[in-house]
Amino acid sequence: MNNRSRQDHALTGTGLGAAALLDQLATAVLVLDGSLRIRYLNSATEMLFGASVRRLAGTSLTSLVLHGESLAERLLEALTSEAPYTERELNLRLGSLNETTPVVVDCMVTPIRLINGARALLLELHQQDRHLRISREENLLTQQQASRAVVRGLAHEIKNPLGGLRGAAQLLDAEVHDPDLRDYTRVIMAEADRLQQLVDTLLGSNRPLRIGEVNIHEVMERVRTLVAAEGHPGITVRSDYDPSLPCLTGDMDQIIQAMLNIVRNAIEAVLPQSQRNQPAAIVLSTRAQRQFTIGHRRHRLVIRVDVIDNGPGIPPELVEQIFYPMVTGRAEGTGLGLSIAQDLIGRHGGTIECHTRPGETRFSVFLPLQQGES
Incomplete structure (x- = not known):
């Protein structure tokens, strides 16, 4: 019986295997072998690194963390000495699989012995910026x-x-x-x-939601068709979809309207670049995220849709206010598009976040797979 099987056997009285139990945690849990390669990870680790278990399993941790040489030294020292340690507010830049996303974590490292006697490390990563x-x-x-x-x-x-x-x-x-x-x-x-x-x-709309099955990729392709018909020469709209995503439940028309408002906002951001014959690009991306919290509710699985543009970014003084009605950075804008989009997504139990810097603005839409799921 292997290590996972023994854990599962010990938990049979609960009706949950060890893997299923660990997948319910919001804490990222990893097991690294003597070469610092990932031998086990739970769902929260997939969410933290923005990649599936298929892509992460067997990968060296140092290849996923930019400039992770010093981290590797500390991990190898803990492996050799078999002495656990904790590092607070560790700043990591997750590379290659997550587009160099900065995260702040509390890292707890515990040396363990596998069933075959080999040395390994158990890592627990509590993402502090997630709580913020x-x-x-x-x-x-x-x-x-x-x-x-x-x-x-x-x-x-x-x-x-x-x-x-x-x-x-x-x-x-x-x-x-x-x-x-x-x-x-x-x-x-x-x-x-x-x-x-x-x-x-x-x-806003007072119409009750017309709940049905919604394929998020049908939504995004409808949005692409609509903005293409409006005519924006010089602007490239590219898709990066995860074809394995399941359908969600919601009002397709309202989700289309919300996504259309966000994409039109991105087009307005890069339009001056296209008029100057400079590269103007928008990327529409879909991914799944596990154990994701929206407001006070934690969801086992949500669909994440990113609308990314390479425009100049949003002024810092507007970032915290862009979802308020009548707030806009453009003289000709009404300031209603993003407010309406947040309202429509909020009616589906979801939320919209914005991260911006010069050259990249990312609007991330999070939609629970089922209404009322927790």
């Missing part, structure tokens, strides 16, 4: 809910006098016979109608 992200996300959701309530209250107050204004202009238009004067009344009615549409947009 969850806390920041909870604060952001609270602020957005308060902002949305204020905006919707204001929109309701605007609708009543706006309807009266439009009605009075319509009555005046019927009484005026001078064509020049009727031009003015029609301008008033047209502007009142435009403001009515803006107010309706601020109020």
Whole structure:
């Protein structure tokens, strides 16, 4: 009986094998052999490194961590001395499999002996920036809910006098016979109608979700078709999909609208580059993430959709506010696209995050596979 089988046998009374039990943890757990190659990893490790067990198993840890020579020295010393140690707030840059993503972890290293007597290391990685992200996300959701309530209250107050204004202009238009004067009344009615549409947009959709099976790749290809029809020469839109992703449950039309708003925002960001004949590119990426927390709820599996552009980035003073209504960095923008997208994704139990720097802005949409899953 191998090591995994012995653990599974010991847990038979719980109805869970050791692997299934460890996969429920939010902590990344790895076992490294004497060459620091990964011999075991749980689902949280897949999420941390952004790669599947198939790609990670048997890989040297030092090949996954940029400039990991000093980490390797400490691990080999622990392996030789069989002395456990803990390192707090270890800054890692995960390379090759996760596009050099910086993470901050508390690392606990425990030397162990495998059933065949070989030396190995048990690593537990607690991702500290993940906890900071969850806390920041909870604060952001609270602020957005308060902002949305204020905006919707204001929109309701605007609708009543706006309807009266439009009605009075319509009555005046019927009484005026001078064509020049009727031009003015029609301008008033047209502007009142435009403001009515803006107010309706601020109020958002009150339609109940039409829940059905949604293939996220059908959604993204529909979005690609729509933006291609709008005509943006010089902008390259490339896809990087994980074909193994299952379908999720949700309202396909609302998810399409949310993703369309995000992709259009990316197009606006790179449009000046394309007009100057500079490289302008957008990447649409899909991946699965396990044991992911959204707000106060942890989900076993979520679908992550990234919309990545190579534009100039978002000004630092706007990053924390871009999902608020009427906040925009463009003079001609309404500041509603991202706010509406966050609202629509939020109705599906998901969330949108943004990470930006000059040359790369990434909007990440997280959607639970099932409504109400935890």
